[in-house]
Amino acid sequence: MKEIFLRYEVHQDHLTLISAGEWMLHTVLQIEKRLLEVPCDRKIIWDVSAISDFDSAGVLLFIEHLERFQNATEVEVVGYTENQKDMYDLLNRDIPKTIPSRKQSTLENLGRHTLEAAQDIKDFTTFTGHLFYAMFHTFLHPKAIRFKETVYHIHQSGFNALIIIALTSFLVGMVISYQGSVQLAKFGADIFIVDTVAISITRELGPMITAIVIAGRSGSAYTAEIGAMKITEEISAMRTMGFDPYTFLVLPRVFALMIALPLLIFFADIVGIIGGMVASNMQLGISMTVFIERVYEVLEVKHYLLGMMKGPVFAFLIAAIGCFRGFQVAHKTESIGLHTTSSVVNSIFLVIAFDALFSVIFTELGL
Structure with a gap:
């Protein structure tokens, strides 16, 4: 020990x-x-x-x-x-009254940061173990699931994020369409802009952009909420009364985001394609009827499903890291800001890394 x-x-x-x-x-x-x-x-x-x-x-x-x-x-x-x-x-x-401060070497700083990163990974592994244990225990005792709190977080993380997700996805669809149309028009392959927009949005950009927005919006909120509770000793009081913070604080947030994020991805895919359709009509003169007919031809159901499969994984990563950083907050107010920043950075990095991993796996499987 x-x-x-x-x-x-x-x-x-x-x-x-x-x-x-x-x-x-x-x-x-x-x-x-x-x-x-x-x-x-x-x-x-x-x-x-x-x-x-x-x-x-x-x-x-x-x-x-x-x-x-x-x-x-x-x-x-x-x-x-x-x-x-x-x-x-x-x-x-x-002791002399003024002690000159010793400058740390680059190698020393590198070693210190490496040890801190290793300790972070160790702590997160321990946190994940506690989380999976609480999840397994909850599945064995369904009455312990806090449905009211889960629905509340679904509303906060999902429904309240619709506007920003819609705006972001629409603009991303327009950007892809505008940039792609410039190159395709040189070869007279205007119609293939539909393929580019539909497949890239549903397979890659829709899930990733949605997850990044949610990491900055909801993941940071989880860290700030739990961090504030730790500073005010609410978590300590909860443990004193025999309540498990993982069951009462972490699981409702994890379940809520795992339900809300796939729905947001589905919504983002539709809005992103609409954005691409509007830009294609403005830039290339492709009518909306032709665009929709082409979407029916090239966009297979598997592209939607492969994108949707990423949703629960991204949601788990964002919620787990947000809560983990919240539990790390120390008893000082500036610690909330530092750990909230770390939460967002870590979540976005892992979302991009896992998205790349999914792309490699799907390509190797021929999907």
Whole structure:
């Protein structure tokens, strides 16, 4: 089990900071990372009685952050031993008042970012395991499904997104038609613009554009909502009362998006084709009747189905990442913004990566 060197408890008028374990040279990096997360918006009572061992590196770290806290708020240190006090007096006397900051090398930064990415992947894998367990348990006990909350999130993530999805899809269809018609007109193959618009929208662009819009709209909202609940201790209270946050917070959002996104993709496909039809009529003079007849000839049902199959996968990724980043929010307001940004970036990246994976698989299968 991972050793906890530092934790804090937030009270109404003060914050209790509890240090524990070995504050030694090999642990100071972990401890410092945790110390930087401690808010300084109220009085701090720093309890060091649970520290089992320490060396000069640990005491220097304590001195550095004690001064930082004292510059921001009132600090009271309790529970220290005579040995700790002697070491503090010795080192604090010889520390220069201004310590030049050490510049980190490019290789060091790369290593740190790599470790953070690896930890993120590990945490997300753990989160996904909890999510699948909650999903399996819910399927075995259907009465535990929160239908009211699921319908609410379907309305928020699906119905309320129709306008932006319609506008985006219509414009994408028009852009494809305009750009494609310029090239096809050179070869007298104007009619093939219908093939280009219909197949590209239904197979690739419709699902991907819809998922990207939903990632920016609904995925970020999931992160902000759950993050705010974590800051206000609602999630901790929920666990205290014996409620599983995965069942009550995550699953309704995941189920809602897995239902809403395929429907939005179907809607986006239709609107995107209409956008291409309008542009074809304006640019090439292809009448809407001819366009629709050509669509009937070239657009097979499998193209719609292959595009729709991506919907539940994209929805699961967006909802899971949005909720995961929400649970990662720390007890400070700026953390919501940082994790909301991470949620959107991660969701869009995974949507594009999985879309590319689907394209390779479908091509290899001859679909």
